[in-house]
Amino acid sequence: SAVISQKPSRDICQRGTSLTIQCQVDSQVTMMFWYRQQPGQSLTLIATANQGSEATYESGFVIDKFPISRPNLTFSTLTVSNMSPEDSSIYLCSVEGTTNTEAFFGQGTRLTVV
Amino acid sequence: GNSVTQMEGPVTLSEEAFLTINCTYTATGYPSLFWYVQYPGEGLQLLLKATKADDKGSNKGFEATYRKETTSFHLEKGSVQVSDSAVYFCALSESDSWGKLQFGAGTQVVVTP
Numbered sequence: 001s002a003v004i005s006q007k008p009s010r011d012i013c014q015r016g017t018s019l020t021i022q023c024q025v026d027s028q029v030t031m032m033f034w035y036r037q038q039p040g041q042s043l044t045l046i047a048t049a050n051q052g053s054e055a056t057y058e059s060g061f062v063i064d065k066f067p068i069s070r071p072n073l074t075f076s077t078l079t080v081s082n083m084s085p086e087d088s089s090i091y092l093c094s095v096e097g098t099t100n101t102e103a104f105f106g107q108g109t110r111l112t113v114v
Numbered sequence: 115g116n117s118v119t120q121m122e123g124p125v126t127l128s129e130e131a132f133l134t135i136n137c138t139y140t141a142t143g144y145p146s147l148f149w150y151v152q153y154p155g156e157g158l159q160l161l162l163k164a165t166k167a168d169d170k171g172s173n174k175g176f177e178a179t180y181r182k183e184t185t186s187f188h189l190e191k192g193s194v195q196v197s198d199s200a201v202y203f204c205a206l207s208e209s210d211s212w213g214k215l216q217f218g219a220g221t222q223v224v225v226t227p
Contacts, residue, residue: 004157033213042203042217043158092158096213102148103213105158 002027002095004106012112013083020079021109023093028073033094033103034066043092049076083113116141120204120218127194127225135189135221137178137204145206147171147180147187148215152201161189161202199225 003026013019023032034046046066047055055068069077080087093106120137127133139145149161149171162171167182176191187204204218 031211031213042219043215045214045216048211048214094213094215096211102160102163103215107157 002029002097002104004093004095004104006093006106006109008109009107010110010112012114015084015113017083018079018081019083019111020077021091021093023076023078023106025074025095029095030073031096032070032076033096034068034076034078035092035094035105037090037092037108039088046078046091080111083111085113087111088113116145116206116208116216118204118206118216118218120202120221122219123201123222125221125223127223129196129225129227130193131225133189133191133194133198133223135202135204135223137187137189137218139185139187139204139206141185141206141208143208145208146212147178148205148207149176149178149187149189150203150205150217152203152220154200158203194223194225196225196227199223 005024007022032049035043036046037043045058046061047057049055049068049070051070051073067079090108090110092108094103117140146165148163150158151161152158162173164171164180170179178187178189201220201222203220205215207215
């Protein structure tokens with residue numbers, strides 16, 4: 001299994017500002033994923049972050065709005081840039097288990113933009 | 115594209131009742147199918163999975179069978195407990211990465227004593 005720590009767990013931010021969310025894993029993993037869960041909706045994949053290469057973004061998500069860093073095999077950050085109230089969501093970090101049999105999720109970051 | 119459709123909640127049941135949560139999917143290939151569960155105040159965790167047609171996933175008394183002919187993966191439990199109160203998500207992965215998931219909307223289940 002993998003233990004994932006996300007910081008912050010929640011934040012309230014002013015529109016127009018940016019927030020960086022950190023994801024730390026207790027073991028080395030190849031692939032890390034960032035998801036968004038908007039209020040009352042399901043989880044949507046934002047991007048896949050591999051160490052040593054640029055993140056791969058899903059349709060509807062762009063690097064300028066959600067820049068991602070992946071400096072090593074245990075850490076990643078997601079930045080939500082130039083925030084608006086529509087960015088209010090839970091953002092979750094996820095990793096694939098070393099045996100590739102399941103995904104593990106962090107507790108999420110609850111973001112409110114006012 | 116791929117999609118996952120699951121029944122809307124909340125589903126409210128009495129303890130020891132039978133639970134079914136319907137899940138159907140559309141996919142261009144042969145996906146792996148999952149049920150994830152989110153207990154109150156906790157993170158998302160895998161409940162069970164099936165990787166090919168006719169496979170049955172099971173865990174904690176829950177079962178789901180991968181039905182290719184009906185493109186379904188319904189979740190069932192014969193006798194629920196209050197501790198089963200949670201949000202249940204059906205999901206699929208069509209890539210070789212089991213971390214790249216497409217989720218259904220989630221179904222909240224409330225079990226009362």
